Amino acid sequence: MSSVRVLVGTRKGAFILTSDEKRANWQVSGPHFAGWEIYHINGSPADPNRLYASQSSGWFGQVIQRSDDGGQTWNPVGNQFAYEGETGTHQWYDGTQHPWGFTRVWNLQPSLDDPDTVYAGVEDAALFKSTDGGQTWRELPGLRSAKGHLWQPGAGGMCLHTILLDPSNPDRIYVAISAAGAFRTDDGGQTWLPINKGLKSDYELPDPDADVGHCVHNLAMHPSRPGVLFMQKHWDVMRSDDAGGLWREVSGNLPSDFGFPIAVHAHEPETVYVVPIKSDSEHYPPEGKLRVYRSRGGSEQWEALTNGLPQKDCYVNVLRSAMAVDRLDSCGIYFGTTGGQVYVSPDSGDHWQPIVHDLPAVLSVEVQTLP
């Protein structure tokens, strides 16, 4: 019987939630690394027992943990993230130039075919790669050459928060940075192209059509159609059918097109999920109703999914890395909230139930589907 392992990063540790394919009864393991912020914990597609976790703290800095047994035991690996060459500067909040400085790892993305190869998206924004299981890290500095001096931090810092690996082309990687935009490499990370044409940032940028500077919150892609990208931007839900060459808005009838995460159904490449949030100054669901919205068939019409979710007095947020899907026949959708709930829908969003109610604020959710 198949099973699922949900990897949850929170403000105060990591939790691992496991269930069989019914996804009705759950075992909770944790907190792992109690007291530390776990921005991301993710598993290798090539070896599901290989996990990587980003553990950080304002006191003690960055630690990377690795497990080779599915999260039962962990060992720290390399935590030195040194920018390559001239460190350079980026735009600061006041418009002046500010030196690049490492703060933390936001995203860990293991290679699709090698458990020892893993990418790390960091703050201040840059992409690092390890080919020795996380022991050593090397920056792919070409990314910061893509007008890095014009990038600026969003409210959460200048973070590289999303990494998508193209399963059909090992040289193609997409990343997203707040507030710089989306970028693509077609040569394994040596050179990068800003892919922000069609984005409109009327309230955030003096030139709303600028090449870079857009506050992209999250990207999603279905592995069977890696040229089709979906984006939750600061405002606007966007879609590109040409690998980011041009974006168009698909916000349609959403009650708010502000939000953080975006996800694609495991078996329906045209079915997309978002969690609308009222606004950038009111980080909670509109009307106090926690609703996931689903668009099917490439439509701009979005359907509210509410069954099992609180529909009154709910003022949690759902952060950008806190939604994921499993690959079981009946696709499961998962998301975590800043109130510490992790919800699952085992039927593509039609019905929801909480797996846990009272974790620390959830920063990230990933799901492994195990044979």
Place this chain on the structure above:
Amino acid sequence: MIRVTLPYHLRLLSKVGSEVSLELEGPVTQRAILDALEARYPMLRGTIRDHQTKERRPFIRFFACGEDWSHEGPDAPLPEAVASGREVFRIVGAMAGG
């Protein structure tokens, strides 16, 4: 023998007990203690001081003999009581965070 204590989270990270004993050769300074500590427990690299600059992380403090040594130079000799092992060199996570 130098005696060192670590903050709770770093004890967990390095899987050590309440006190670590280190053998040092030469003058007993902050730098010498941290070099020896990181050599024995490589997972502590970057958690007490910066990997490259070797500057103390902002929310880390060094206490010894009832005094705060955090702002002394890394090569300043520490008190004889620390060098002889009578007193503990304390690496402390600063009170911060509300």
